[in-house]
Amino acid sequence: MNFSFTDKVKRMQAELTSFMNEVVYPNESVYEAQLKAASIRFSIPPIMEEMKNQAKAAGLWNLFLPDEEFGAGLSNLEYAPLCEIMGKSMIAPEVFNCSAPDTGNMEVLLRYGTKDQQDTWLRPLLAGDIRSCFGMTEPHVASSDATNVESSIERDGDGYRINGRKWWSSGAGDPRCKIAIFMGKTDRDAPRHLQQSMILVPMATPGVTIERTLSVFGYDHAPHGHAEVSYENVYVPAENMLLGEGRGFEIAQGRLGPGRIHHCMRSIGVAERALSLMVKRSKERVAFGKTLAEQGVVRTWIADSRMEIEQARLLTLKAAYMMDEYGNKTARKEIAMIKVVAPNVAQRVLDRAIQLFGAAGVSEDYPLAAHFANIRTLRLADGPDEVHRDSIARLELADRR
Amino acid sequence: MNFSFTDKVKRMQAELTSFMNEVVYPNESVYEAQLKAASIRFSIPPIMEEMKNQAKAAGLWNLFLPDEEFGAGLSNLEYAPLCEIMGKSMIAPEVFNCSAPDTGNMEVLLRYGTKDQQDTWLRPLLAGDIRSCFGMTEPHVASSDATNVESSIERDGDGYRINGRKWWSSGAGDPRCKIAIFMGKTDRDAPRHLQQSMILVPMATPGVTIERTLSVFGYDHAPHGHAEVSYENVYVPAENMLLGEGRGFEIAQGRLGPGRIHHCMRSIGVAERALSLMVKRSKERVAFGKTLAEQGVVRTWIADSRMEIEQARLLTLKAAYMMDEYGNKTARKEIAMIKVVAPNVAQRVLDRAIQLFGAAGVSEDYPLAAHFANIRTLRLADGPDEVHRDSIARLELADRR
Amino acid sequence: MNFSFTDKVKRMQAELTSFMNEVVYPNESVYEAQLKAASIRFSIPPIMEEMKNQAKAAGLWNLFLPDEEFGAGLSNLEYAPLCEIMGKSMIAPEVFNCSAPDTGNMEVLLRYGTKDQQDTWLRPLLAGDIRSCFGMTEPHVASSDATNVESSIERDGDGYRINGRKWWSSGAGDPRCKIAIFMGKTDRDAPRHLQQSMILVPMATPGVTIERTLSVFGYDHAPHGHAEVSYENVYVPAENMLLGEGRGFEIAQGRLGPGRIHHCMRSIGVAERALSLMVKRSKERVAFGKTLAEQGVVRTWIADSRMEIEQARLLTLKAAYMMDEYGNKTARKEIAMIKVVAPNVAQRVLDRAIQLFGAAGVSEDYPLAAHFANIRTLRLADGPDEVHRDSIARLELADRR
Amino acid sequence: MNFSFTDKVKRMQAELTSFMNEVVYPNESVYEAQLKAASIRFSIPPIMEEMKNQAKAAGLWNLFLPDEEFGAGLSNLEYAPLCEIMGKSMIAPEVFNCSAPDTGNMEVLLRYGTKDQQDTWLRPLLAGDIRSCFGMTEPHVASSDATNVESSIERDGDGYRINGRKWWSSGAGDPRCKIAIFMGKTDRDAPRHLQQSMILVPMATPGVTIERTLSVFGYDHAPHGHAEVSYENVYVPAENMLLGEGRGFEIAQGRLGPGRIHHCMRSIGVAERALSLMVKRSKERVAFGKTLAEQGVVRTWIADSRMEIEQARLLTLKAAYMMDEYGNKTARKEIAMIKVVAPNVAQRVLDRAIQLFGAAGVSEDYPLAAHFANIRTLRLADGPDEVHRDSIARLELADRR
Secondary structure: OEOOOOHHHHHHHHHHHHHHHHHHHHHHHHHHHHHHHOOOOOOOOHHHHHHHHHHHHOOOOOOOOOOOOOOOOOOHHHHHHHHHHHHOOOOHHHHOOOOOOHHHHHHHHHHHOOHHHHHHHHHHHHOOOOEEEEEOOOOOOOOOOHHHOOOEEEEEOOEEEEEEEEEEEEOOOOOOEEEEEEEEEOOOOOOHHHOEEEEEEEOOOOOEEEEEEEOEOOEOOOOOOEEEEEEEEEEEEHHHEOOOOOOHHHHHHHHHHHHHHHHHHHHHHHHHHHHHHHHHHHHHOEEOOEEHHHOHHHHHHHHHHHHHHHHHHHHHHHHHHHHHHHHHHHOHHHHHHHHHHHHHHHHHHHHHHHHHHHHHHHOOOOOHHHHHHHHHHHOOOOOOHHHHHHHHHHHHHHOOO | OEOOOOHHHHHHHHHHHHHHHHHHHHHHHHHHHHHHHOOOOOOOOHHHHHHHHHHHHOOOOOOOOOOOOOOOOOOHHHHHHHHHHHHOOOOHHHHOOOOOOHHHHHHHHHHHOOHHHHHHHHHHHHOOOOEEEEEOOOOOOOOOOHHHOOOEEEEEOOEEEEEEEEEEEEOOOOOOEEEEEEEEEOOOOOOHHHOEEEEEEEOOOOOEEEEEEEOEOOEOOOOOOEEEEEEEEEEEEHHHEOOOOOOHHHHHHHHHHHHHHHHHHHHHHHHHHHHHHHHHHHHHOEEOOEEHHHOHHHHHHHHHHHHHHHHHHHHHHHHHHHHHHHHHHHOHHHHHHHHHHHHHHHHHHHHHHHHHHHHHHHOOOOOHHHHHHHHHHHOOOOOOHHHHHHHHHHHHHHOOO | OEOOOOHHHHHHHHHHHHHHHHHHHHHHHHHHHHHHHOOOOOOOOHHHHHHHHHHHHOOOOOOOOOOOOOOOOOOHHHHHHHHHHHHOOOOHHHHOOOOOOHHHHHHHHHHHOOHHHHHHHHHHHHOOOOEEEEEOOOOOOOOOOHHHOOOEEEEEOOEEEEEEEEEEEEOOOOOOEEEEEEEEEOOOOOOHHHOEEEEEEEOOOOOEEEEEEEOEOOEOOOOOOEEEEEEEEEEEEHHHEOOOOOOHHHHHHHHHHHHHHHHHHHHHHHHHHHHHHHHHHHHHOEEOOEEHHHOHHHHHHHHHHHHHHHHHHHHHHHHHHHHHHHHHHHOHHHHHHHHHHHHHHHHHHHHHHHHHHHHHHHOOOOOHHHHHHHHHHHOOOOOOHHHHHHHHHHHHHHOOO | OEOOOOHHHHHHHHHHHHHHHHHHHHHHHHHHHHHHHOOOOOOOOHHHHHHHHHHHHOOOOOOOOOOOOOOOOOOHHHHHHHHHHHHOOOOHHHHOOOOOOHHHHHHHHHHHOOHHHHHHHHHHHHOOOOEEEEEOOOOOOOOOOHHHOOOEEEEEOOEEEEEEEEEEEEOOOOOOEEEEEEEEEOOOOOOHHHOEEEEEEEOOOOOEEEEEEEOEOOEOOOOOOEEEEEEEEEEEEHHHEOOOOOOHHHHHHHHHHHHHHHHHHHHHHHHHHHHHHHHHHHHHOEEOOEEHHHOHHHHHHHHHHHHHHHHHHHHHHHHHHHHHHHHHHHOHHHHHHHHHHHHHHHHHHHHHHHHHHHHHHHOOOOOHHHHHHHHHHHOOOOOOHHHHHHHHHHHHHHOOO
């Protein structure tokens, strides 16, 4: 047992932190300003592409992808502390081509895609030239239970005919989004976990319509956006099928492990940034004759936040270690645990930070409220807390000890 | 001791509930649509003025004002359950001319205003013809400590010269907002609680500039808005002074009691609406073969929400009773308690409801996220939780028992 | 709606408080000393009988019993604030002949007993000459589900033959305990809620054996005690049956309403005493150069405790009001709510008080740890929190609104 | 970074677990029975000495002591998982000669004792032949602030004259307790942290009187006991001084680091045992037609417990790692954190377990209530939660980042 990062990781942490300090943080306001100034709401602030080029040049690119040929070849345990750093800024993950849902989609294409599928979609995604979305959640059923999916994918000649309505297709609003991975039922009579399939649907296919983008609290999250997308008689060639009919659930499971842990790593970063803003503010602000930092209740917030963050980070790192050493299946209890723990910790730390910042905390002057909205949503995304808690209990009860 | 409402209150509850069901709820989406369709973001959806006229015609107008000549003549205890009902819809309080900050400003003008001040500003406010804002909070100091206010009001000939920067001047963005009650220092050498004064500043006075409106968790709250307003060499006649130089703190204290309790009453309504949405949804939605209503964790949420709401309501009603019977000063511990309890209860209930609704809960499809943003802010507005907790402790420690 | 007590209640509160101050509190240590000095652990400290005589002489006797002939004729709403006062001292309820399980047993005998049963058992109980126990909980089944009861009551000639094992028969260890109300199954083939009956079993009947008394967090609760009692072929005459065969569940339901609310009232008293000890200590004790009362965290504890107690008290009073006005059945949601709320509030306040008192708080030098043990147990007794939460949810979900 | 234990640790875990299963757990009831049967309450159950001999023979002895000559030579990180296992049974630490306060006292003697002091006291302690106590806490001052200590140690000829009253001298009630480490002031005019000294006081010295033993909740903790001890004109030779006059605070600081982490390790073991009892019970017990394990609320308890335990364990292990790698001073934030986290986690898990066990949970039939009493006390011992939280905040605020 050893709690120190390797030298390689320490070096990359330093590089990434420098890049954040020199490029990302100073450009947060530039990005915001360009976004506001744009005549079309869902258009890309030019500074983003500039930062992406800089990150690529600096070798800080595709760090999420453990594959050594296509990605940076880092283990989960190596990537975790880097992903945490990226999580501190809302615009950072994209800068390093490490943002959801593309990361998950790239992994799916890498693991399950054919050579053709990879050439057409994976390579431009890895290059940061296009973006993608994931069509899973549906408005009319409880998505916490994945078998509830109602959309249909029907074989029809040399292709498949797709019908359904998806929402929370994050990133579908982005003008660069060219491809969706769509989940639907190919066989309603098959056993429950073999009914679903995943298929590639180019966004430009006739019948694919972005109906609206949904807000998260009051944020539209442009130019990314969370879209409600209708698929009406959408026809794609048969070779767009991923892995084979009936294997959608299997792919979803494989996709979720790394995706969840990335979210958690970033959540730790969010919490860490909130705590550091809180510490800074508490030393500057005076009320009733004392700095906030001298007030007992504020000190309790700081201490509790530190304790919660440290623990959540260690558990996340352990989960990463387990995934690396024993595989995602053996690590599923740890993955479920961090999926509950990390966003809840971040939410609590953000809530305290907002309270300390007063009204400024809920405004756009600080990133606290915006992070809060995301983190709150993360307690629902990729399975709500309750589903993960239930999995943990199930595994615990099944344990032989 | 008696826990039943009087027949008068029951009758008014029934009337108000009918009006909500027939007029307000069905028009929530109309209001939203008109707001979205408007070419100018901060313009008033016409349906609002229509609803106001209907409410006035129905005699459901100015219910907040205990004065029998100017208002409805209800006691706090009578108004509480009505205000709760209004709180259920974000647009309702304005419909009944019972929305902040006008209610507090009207009370100030009624209690402390001269006949002239009342004729010019109170009457059109009572008629719902104009709106008002309150300039107290400042960006550069901790507003939890009211003595931190830095703006200046200097005597200059027959008038006062005003300089300062205020933010969170809610409602200042409304095109109908014509008057601000401004707090600033007239005498920095006076004892701490006699340094401040309040003065009337017409919004059209030269030097008054709305610099921007602030967002609350991404919401701009148009057409109301929370403005940052600069006052540069603003000159107003001496008769605009309220009550007299150095009495600003005194007015602020008097203003806050009823203002706080109104917020709390509405918070109970918010929580009640969230619970009823939660109950409804839980019976309709199915996951893992059972309705959510049949799942133990959801049942716990419903039970806990009911227990918390009931208790918060009783405490709010008791505070109202104390104010009516013994005055705001004697009731200050109860007022401080509900100011902490009510928004925290509402926040917890909303958080549970959001969790139950899944991603729909954070979107604009349900009012949960929007209410959450307001309620979260209420834990900061009119004094953060911590200041009120400290007051409660102080009073408790001073207690002779 | 009115939040003031009647003059009658205020007068009785004053009388009871005087009696507590003059007789009960000063004798807590006497009682403790006599108990320790006794050669037989389960014997009655003589001071108890003295105090009982004083209470009877002062007319502070059987206040719990709403019946005007047999008891004090107080409504639940009148008794609540008095019961709260008694709850402040662990030895007080018995002093006033208002302690469990006798109160519940006396109500059962009054409501459902025959004239003979009343003459033999109710009268000496009302006089405080004997005590009683209640045999319901069994060691081998989950008692949260009352239909789990396994003991048998079989008709045999002119009597019933009783077999079973009960535990947590509180008060059975008391040498004055002469009678048990025993619950068991008379007909295992009847519908679930008609299988059980209640029958009177004199403790002196052959076959009744006190196997041991159970500890509660290390306390043996002598001379009361929580006994495990075996019933082996115990034979009692048929006229000992209460109300009739198969009506045990019905009696249990009727017994529990008032019993639960008494526990809750006393819990409020416990919390109030803990808070007042906390307030006093915090002003006297100095750490790091300030009294504890000046430290922010301690002030938060005091404020939170006050808020929680006030709310729990109001809910308890409302439940009492509902029982008086609409009956126990209509009030069942309120009863369930206070059964969860009151002990949980008291537990939290006690936990804070213990923390403030440091190691003294867990010792016998203050009543905090002993109260904690009782209050913790109360979250299990008469139905665990979870069963009551479920009932609240069920009622809420069934609500037409 | 690596989250697996070394082979050496795994082997020792296995050995220790076997010993627990074969010797300790089966003898818990024997120990309890012998204790109850003894005519003198504070006498040692013979089974304890038998188990100690077996442990010594098995080489499972003095594992806590990192010194290779006197102890087992394990690092903190190696000892942590072993100490956790010992924590599962209340009688286990003594079996392995790893129980407080002896462990801390032995470390003090090893680090700061003279050869003579070591020969006379350390060797028999290491052999398990005698026991010891630590006289620090005083009844009349807040011990959370160590500078509050009031006892006096005055130079007088060739020795020191000692006066004072200590309480919570755990283990002083044990008939084998032969030596106290006593803290008192040698120089009230010295700088605050140089006023105190520590001195060895044989329990048999005239003037040392055990006034009483204090209860913890209702437990007397015989034969160990928490004594109140008066020191009246106690005279000891000058060579009994430890390290030198004025160095008491320094020794106390050195003593507390390892002592605290041992408590925390054991707390994890307590929580783990409670969870495993909870899991087992939940599968066996049926209520309302389902096992408890199938009920949503119980599953939440199990999942939350697992998440909290895992995190607390990781933080404890990291603190141990930091102590080993960087020393106790650098690790002080981590030590403070686990001192808050571990007992609080254990308390929550125990509270849930008690709730699941119903009334059985508060009785002596399961170890839950007894562990609860200890763990609750641990939140006060060696500094209350609040003092550690404040240290964490102080370190966090001082952090340069």
